[in-house]
Amino acid sequence: MGTLVGPVLSAFTTSKDRPLFRSPTASLPSSKPHLTTSRKTHHHEINTSRFGNFLHLKPESKPGCLDSDLPWFNTSDRPCFDVIIIGTGPGGLRLAEQVSQYGIKVKHEEFESTIQCDDGSELKASLIIDASGFSSSFVEYDKPRNYGYQIAHGIFAEVDSHPFDLDKMVLMDWRDSHLGNEPYLRVNNSKLATFLYAMPFDSNLIFLEETSLVSRPVLSYSEIKRRMEARLRHLGIRVRKVIEDEKCLIPMGGPLPRIPQNVMAIGGISGVVHPSTGYMVARTMALAPLVAEAIAECLGSTRMIRGRPLYHKVWNGLWPIERRLSREFCCFGMETLLKLDLVGTRNFFEAFFDLDPYYWHGFLSSRLSLHELASFSLSLFGHASNSSRLDIMSKCPVPLVRMLGNLALQVI
Incomplete structure (x- = not known):
């Protein structure tokens, strides 16, 4: 296959699985479209905090790129592809993995789309798929993108102790008793509430996250951190070491992209984020095989369906009417x-x-x-x-x- 990939209300026992996916497809080096994407960043910190205060801790190391075994691709070697996938997040890699299993080979003629890279080179394909995230400008919309926003700050930390049951995780703690001595924060929280998510690993190791489920406009990140600091202080949690931190901003809801259109989408830009929860990754993993199958039915058939019929088939494979x-x-x-x-x-x-x-x-x-x-x-x-x-x-x-x-x- 010619495929290219480029850059407390409830507490219960549960677990988190984080599957890893590998793809035999190629990755672009410096030749890439101009894109700005929002993503989670992770820092490592080792200093001990004052009681109830962890915000002064300094990163031990800077965020680094993920290791990848994708080979570098020289754009002059092959200017035409069956499918080009822009973006190497979980959605893009999963779809590339699924599409490449079909071994499709197609001649490239008049039914093509073109990407112009920042080094001046051009790449052509029967289908271009945008998996580069919410900030992409490749996918078109007919309506204003009136998103709601989920924002969160989380830490995976070593603490002196914590009050949580080791056999359970806390999905949503909406209590505001920690803001009794914080009148400004309490008034704001009564209007735009945040909750605590807690997943203990042992008596001294825990993941904690303060989250605004959805707001419009987005709640400020500094407000989230102040509320989390007040909550941990109230709970008597003294952070000794922050192993990793998580900064999260997720656009939710809004209209779907125009269906169909020349550029296909997968991941956040395609509208698959759950509008009420912000969940996306598992759903994208489940939908990628369906999209790959729709692509294979067009590009892998003897009819070699391309152009508008291809776009219609693939988009409706992702977004059937129900x-x-x-x-x-x-x-x-x-x-x-x-x-x-x-x-x-x-x-x-x-x-x-x-x-x-x-x-x-x-x-x-x-x-x-x-x-x-x-x-x-x-x-x-x-x-x-x-x-x-x-x-x-x-x-x-x-x-x-x-x-x-x-x-x-x-x-x-």
């Missing part, structure tokens, strides 16, 4: 969360986690069908308190009408 309708429902969920204050958010998630685990597991992992999402919404409303129902009904009619309108447009 998946689009399900996403509209999840966007409504995000818009609902944007309307709720701290008390409303607590009440909402109290009802959410009181549901049959099948529903809330399925919602968080994007596994519910459209019919199941409808049952989920009715069950959630039934489990909600009277005050929560009133809160949702009074604050969310506009998002509801917008969702119904978008659903009608998708069906038409």
Whole structure:
């Protein structure tokens, strides 16, 4: 295959898997499009903190590039490809791995797209796939990208002690008792709340993260760190060493790209981020084989389907009508969360986690069908308190009408 790749409301026991993927495809050296992408950065720190304060700790080493066994590619060796994938994040590598397994060989004639690199060279392909992240300018939209934003600051740290059960992780702790002596932070948190995520490894090693689930405009990063500092001080957690830190900003919701269009997308820029949770990586891994299969049906067939029929097939492989309708429902969920204050958010998630685990597991992992999402919404409303129902009904009619309108447009 000619493929190119370029640069406390609930606590329960769970685990995190971080799969690694390797690809035999090529990687561009200096010849790359101009792109600006946002990504998580990691630092290493070793200094001991003052009690309840870890923000002064200095990095021991600077962030480095990930090791990769992808061979360097000379753009003069082969100017034409079947598929070019821009971006070597998890989505791009996973899709490249899947596509390359089909061994497709295609002649390149009039149905091609072209990438112009910053060194002046040009690369052509039957299909160009953008996996370079949210800041890409290659993928086109018909509507304004009115994202909500999730922002978080996390540390994987060595501490003197912590109060958490070693057999459980805390998914969301919405308590604000730690802000009793912080009136400014408490007032802001009552409007735009943040929660603590905690995953202990042993009595002295723990991952802690303060998160704003969704806001528009985005909550400031300095505000997140101040709230986390106040929370750890209140919990009596003294950080001895920060092994790694995580800085996270995730655009959520907004419109889908124009479907179809000449440039295909995968990952964040394609709209697969869960609009209500910010989850994306596992879903991208699951969708990549479906997109690869759609590509193979066109470029690997004796008909050699290219041009607009190819774009239509691949885009609709990623976003069939039911998946689009399900996403509209999840966007409504995000818009609902944007309307709720701290008390409303607590009440909402109290009802959410009181549901049959099948529903809330399925919602968080994007596994519910459209019919199941409808049952989920009715069950959630039934489990909600009277005050929560009133809160949702009074604050969310506009998002509801917008969702119904978008659903009608998708069906038409």
